[in-house]
Amino acid sequence: MDATTGPGATSRDARSMETLDSLGEFAAIDQVTRGLTMSSAVSVGPGDDSAVFLVNGSAVVSTDLLIEGVHFRTEWSDAEHIGRKAVAVNAADLEAMGATPVSMVLSLGAPGELPTSWLREFATGVQQEAERAGICLVGGDTTRARDITINVTVIGQTEGREPVLRSGARAGDVVAVKGRLGWAAAGLAVLARGFRSPRAAVGSQRCPQVPYGAGREAAAAGATAMLDVSDGLLADLGHIAQASGVVIDLDRARFEPDEPVRTVASAHGKDPMVFILTGGEDHAMAACFPPGSVPDDWQVLGQVRACESDEAPRVLVDGLPWQGSEGWDHFA
Ligand code: ADP
Ligand code: MG
8 A cells, every 4th residue: 555545644753653553464474575576476465365386396495483582672673674685594504405495484473563664675675685586476375473473484306406415515525605704793793782883784684685695506417415694604514514524624724804893803802713613694605516616706615525534523623612702612
C-alpha cells in the first residue's frame, strides 16, 4: 500500500507511529513480500500454501536463527542491517558448500508494538541482500513474539558439482581465504567502547560482506574442504582439521591485516592478529586446495600436513599453538 493511495493512506507522521498490532498479520506479510522478483526457477512464490521451485542437482539446505539481544541489538544495528545479515549469514553457509543459492524462506516473530517502519526497513535489507546473493524469497511465516526472532532457511543447488565438505583436506593441500578477516571483530571492539568509526569496521559488524560466488569458484577449482569463517579463523579451521584428521599450519608472515583492522588494533593497543585469527562474523570463505589449484584472488595463508604419530588434529601458527595477547591456548 502506498502512503498516498488506498485505505491505508496516512500522513508520514501517523505512519511512523504505526505498529505491527495496528497493521495486522497479512499487511505485515505484504510489507516483507511486496516488490519481490522471482527467478525463472521459481514457479510459485509467496502467497500460496507452499512455494515451488526447481533445483539443478542436489538440494543444499541450511538455516540460522537470529534472536534480539543474543545475535543483534536494535540499538547497535538498524533494521536494514539486521535484514541483510539474516540473509548473508545463511547464504554464506550455502557458498561454503560450493553450492549456488536458489531460494529462501523467512520466518519472523516480532512484538506487536514494533513500529511498521522497522519491518519496512528490515524487508528492504532482506531484499537487497537477497539480490546480492542471487537468492529469491519464496515464503515464510509471520507471528507475534516477545523478542524479535528471525529464522532464515536457504536452499541451494549443486549444479552437478560435489558439495565441498569439511572432511576433505589432505596433507600437502594449501589453505587459502577469500573475504574479510577481523573486520567485524574490530567493529565490535569499536561499538563496545561507544564509538562509531572506522565506519568500514562497524559496517562489517552490522552486516558481513560475504564474498558471493567465492564458494562456487573454490568448488570449481577443486577445493578439498571449505567453510565460512563465522567463529574465528583458528576455531573454524579447527573444524576442518578435526573433520579431516590433519594439522593446519598458518604462516604469520602471509597475513596482511586490512587497514580498518590495523587502525582499530593500534587504537586499542592490540595485535591485529588477535582480530584476524580469533574474530568471527565476517563470513569469509576458507578452503583447502591441492597445490597449484588456488584461484587467483584467494589469499594463501598456510598449508595442511599429516598428524605426527600421536599428534591430535589442530591449527598452528608458524608451527606453534597460538598464544596471542588474548591468551588462546585452546588449540594447544
Ligand atoms: P499459512 O497459514 O499457510 O501458514 P500464512 O498466512 O502464514 O500461510 O502465509 C501466507 C503466505 O505468505 C505464505 O505463502 C507464506 O509463505 C507467506 N509468508 C508469510 N510470512 C512470510 C515472510 N515473513 N516472508 C515471506 N513470505 C511469508
Ligand atoms: Mg503461517
